[in-house]
Ligand SMILES: [Zn+2]
């Protein structure tokens with residue numbers, strides 16, 4: 001069991017199985033613009049892929065879409081994702097309870113600290129969405145953002161060199 005846990009802890013660092021993150025991915029109906037760019041730049045979704053967690057080959061439909069990954073698919077299959085989510089929820093009952101309580105709080109009208117737009121959200125929420133969340137991060141942590149982008153570009157060059 002400890003071996004399994006170690007392996008999943010490693011993968012978790014790259015892809016935290018917090019249920020909110022998974023739900024956000026499945027709930028979006030229109031693919032974000034970044035996904036389109038990804039597809040246009042030549043990356044295409046493979047028909048089959050090996051799950052980084054269970055190590056088995058599955059058809060593309062067995063993976064959640066992830067526009068941030070190189071091939072447009074999540075690195076874990078849905079079954080592994082679901083299992084990790086179930087385990088995470090079982091191990092963090094207090095976080096689950098807090099999430100549920102937050103969901104029960106009524107939505108209020110807020111104004112985005114980044115773009116000033118008025119939006120509906122939960123008390124304490126600062127930005128109107130993903131775009132402003134990223135913009136705020138770039139503004140508050142320019143060094144970290146540059147380092148992150150440099151890593152990303154380096155990985156892309158390595159992929160292109162390998163292809
Ligand atoms: Zn799997």
Ligand SMILES: [Zn+2]
Pocket residue numbers: 112113114115116117127128129132
């Ligand atoms: Zn905003």
